[in-house]
Amino acid sequence: MRGEEGQPWPTADAGRQPCATADTGEGAMPGLVVEPETLPDGRSITYFTAGPE
Amino acid sequence: MSERRYDPTHDEWVTFATHRQDRTYKPATADCPLCPTHPGGPATEIPRAHFEIAVFDNRFPSLSPTPPTPDVAGTDLVPVEPAYGHCEVVVFTDDHEATLASVGERRVRLLVDAWAHRFRALAADPRIGYVLPFENKGEAVGVTLHHPHGQIYAYPDVPPRPAREQRAARHHRDRTGRCVFCDVVAQEQGGPRVVVEGTHFLAGVPPWARFPYEVDVWARDHVGTMPELDTAARDDLARVLARVLAGYDEYFGFRTSYLLGVHSAPVNVPDDERGLGHLHLEICPPHRGGGKLKYLAGSETFGGAFLTDVAPEVAGPRLRDAAERATVPA
Ligand SMILES: [Zn+2]
Ligand SMILES: [Zn+2]
Numbered sequence: 235m236r237g238e239e240g241q242p243w244p245t246a247d248a249g250r251q252p253c254a255t256a257d258t259g260e261g262a263m264p265g266l267v268v269e270p271e272t273l274p275d276g277r278s279i280t281y282f283t284a285g286p287e
Numbered sequence: 288m289s290e291r292r293y294d295p296t297h298d299e300w301v302t303f304a305t306h307r308q309d310r311t312y313k314p315a316t317a318d319c320p321l322c323p324t325h326p327g328g329p330a331t332e333i334p335r336a337h338f339e340i341a342v343f344d345n346r347f348p349s350l351s352p353t354p355p356t357p358d359v360a361g362t363d364l365v366p367v368e369p370a371y372g373h374c375e376v377v378v379f380t381d382d383h384e385a386t387l388a389s390v391g392e393r394r395v396r397l398l399v400d401a402w403a404h405r406f407r408a409l410a411a412d413p414r415i416g417y418v419l420p421f422e423n424k425g426e427a428v429g430v431t432l433h434h435p436h437g438q439i440y441a442y443p444d445v446p447p448r449p450a451r452e453q454r455a456a457r458h459h460r461d462r463t464g465r466c467v468f469c470d471v472v473a474q475e476q477g478g479p480r481v482v483v484e485g486t487h488f489l490a491g492v493p494p495w496a497r498f499p500y501e502v503d504v505w506a507r508d509h510v511g512t513m514p515e516l517d518t519a520a521r522d523d524l525a526r527v528l529a530r531v532l533a534g535y536d537e538y539f540g541f542r543t544s545y546l547l548g549v550h551s552a553p554v555n556v557p558d559d560e561r562g563l564g565h566l567h568l569e570i571c572p573p574h575r576g577g578g579k580l581k582y583l584a585g586s587e588t589f590g591g592a593f594l595t596d597v598a599p600e601v602a603g604p605r606l607r608d609a610a611e612r613a614t615v616p617a
Contacts, residue, residue, distance in 0.1 A: 258404040259514035261521045266400055273334070279343035281335065282401040284393060 289349070290357035291443075293366045299447045302370050304349040314432070316383055321434035323381045333378065339394065340401045341378045342439075348374035350440060352412075373409055373441040377401060377420070383434050386542055387422065388532035390435070391616035396525035402439075402549065403513040403521070409441040410512075410554035416444040417553050425544025427573050427580055437547070445553045452550065456563040468565035472505050480603035483530045483610050487516075487523035490531045492599040492606065497587075499575050499597035500538075500606060502531050504568040511552030511564040528568065534610025535572060545572040 257268060265285010273279050288305040314320065320332045333341050350372025361367030379398060380390050387395065402420050409418045422437035423430050445453065459467035475481060475491050482502050483490040490504045504527055510516060516524065535543035552564020573580045575596065586592045 257407055258400050259407065259516065261403070261514075261517040261519075262400050263396055263518065263521070266397070268404060271334075273332075273343065277344035277346070279333070279341060280401075280404070281338050282340040282342070282397055282404070284339060284397045287393070 288358045289351065289355055289370045290359075291368050291370050292361070293368075295364055300444065302349050304347075304370065306347060316433075319383055319432070319434050321376070321378050321432060321436055322383050332376070333381075335381075338378075338381050340380070340397055342375050342401055342405055343378075345374035345376050345438070348372075350374050350442065371414060371443045373412070373415070373439075375405060375409075375439040375441075377405070377437040377439060379435040379437065385435050386424070386532075386536075387435055387437075388529070388536050388542070389616065392525050392529040393617060395529045396522060399513065399516070399521045399525050403516065405439050406512055406551065407514045409439065412441065413555055414443055415441045416555055417442045417446055417449055418551065419446070419449075420549040422545075422547040424547070425542065427544035428546055430544075445556075449550055449553065453553065453560065453563050456565070460563065466509050466563070466565055468505055468567060469509050472507055475505075476507075479600050482534065482603060482606045483527045485523040485527040487520040488527045490527050492603040494599055496595055496599045496602065497593035498571040498573065498581055499595055500535070500572050500602050502535075502570045502606065504528060504531065504570070506566040510566050511561060512554075512566060513549070513551065516566075529615050530610050530613065531570065531606075533613035533615045534606050535570075537613035538606055538609035539572075539574055539576075543572050543574060545570050547571075 258266065263284060267283040267285065269281040269283070271279050271281070288303055291300045291302050293300055322331050322333070323336050323338060324331045324334050325336055332343060332346065335341070350370050352371065352373060354369035354371050357367045357369060359367055377398070379385070379387055380394060406418050406420070409415055418439065418441045420437060420439045456467050459465070459470070463470070472489055476484065476489055478491070480494060481489065481491045487507055488504050489507055490502055492501060493503045504524070506520070510520070535545065547568060547570045549568050551566055552561045554561070573582070575581050586594050
C-alpha cells in the first residue's frame with residue numbers, strides 16, 4: 235500500500251480505504267489505492283491509483 | 288421527467304430521462320468536464336489536478352437512488368415506476384487526448400480493478416438486479432464527451448439483452464447440462480475467428496457477429512463477475528483487452544469508434560439464476576471498412592434480425608493480424 239507523501243494512512247473514518255482488497259476482491263493488483271471522497275454537491279467520487287510497479 | 292414505463296407489447300421497460308437533454312454537449316476541449324481541475328482553472332467534475340482513474344456519480348443520471356415521482360400515473364396495462372438505480376461515470380485517465388487503446392496495459396489493468404470494485408459496491412444494493420459497465424466511444428456512435436471515459440449503469444432488474452442471455456443459457460443447460468459460453472470457448476479456441484488468445488480470456492469474432500468487426504472477450508473459466516477474478520485472470524483480461532483495442536486502431540488506421548459492454552451474472556437473484564452467468568465483454572464497432580458505417584436499419588430495428596456483410600472467418604484473421612502487429616503501451 236502507498237501512503238501520500240510518506241504519511242501513514244488515515245483511518246477509515248477519514249473516508250479513505252488503505253486496503254482495497256475487501257472491496258475489489260482478492261484479485262486486486264498489489265499496491266492498489268482506492269480513495270472514496272465526496273464532491274461539493276454530495277455526489278460520490280472514487281479515485282483508483284495503481285501501486286508502484 | 289425521469290421514470291420507467293413498461294411496454295407490455297414487448298415485455299420490457301423503457302427509461303425516460305428528459306433532463307438529460309440539458310447535459311453537456313460536445314464542449315470545447317478547454318471546457319471539458321472530465322479533465323482534472325487545474326489550480327486556478329475552472330472547476331471540472333473532478334477536483335484533483337492529477338488522477339489515474341476516477342469514478343463518480345453521474346450528474347445527469349438516467350437511473351437514480353432518489354428518483355423523482357413519475358410525471359404520469361401508470362395503468363394496469365402500462366405500469367410506470369420511478370427510475371431507480373445508479374449511474375456512474377468512469378474516467379480512464381486525466382489525459383484528454385488519450386483513448387482506452389492508448390493508455391497502456393497497466394491502466395487497463397487498473398480499470399479492471401475499478402470495474403470490480405464498483406460492481407461489488409453497486410451489487411450490494413439489494414434493489415439492484417444487474418450491473419452493466421460500458422463504453423460508448425467516438426463520434427460514429429454519438430458520443431458527446433471525447434475525454435476517455437465509460438459508464439456503469441446499475442438497473443433495478445435484468446435488462447432485456449442480458450435477460451435473453453440468461454434464458455438461452457438456461458435452455459442450453461437444460462438440454463446439455465453445460466454452460467453455453469463454456470461450450471463457445473471450447474469450440475472457438477484455436478480456430479479461425481480468434482483475435483487474441485489469452486491464458487484466462489479468449490477474444491474472437493463470434494460466429495454470429497452482429498457487427499462486421501464485433502469482438503467478444505470470453506472468460507475461459509466459468510466465472511460470473513469481475514470481483515471473482517483472481518490476479519492472474521485480471522492481468523490476462525487487461526492484456527487481451529488492451530491488445531484487441533489497439534488492434535482495432537491498427538486495422539482501421541484511425542481511432543476506432545465502438546460500443547463496449549461487460550456482461551456479468553445478474554445480482555441479488557437466486558444462486559441458480561446467478562450460476563448461469565458467464566463473464567464476457569462484447570465490443571461492437573459500427574465500422575464496416577472503406578469508411579462505411581453500419582446503422583441499425585429496418586431488419587435490425589423492427590425484426591431484431593441483424594444482417595452482417597463481412598464473414599466472421601474473414602474479419603477474425605484481419606483483426607488477429609492487426610492485433611499482433613499493434614503496439615500496446617505498457
Ligand atoms: Zn478532458
Ligand atoms: Zn460458462
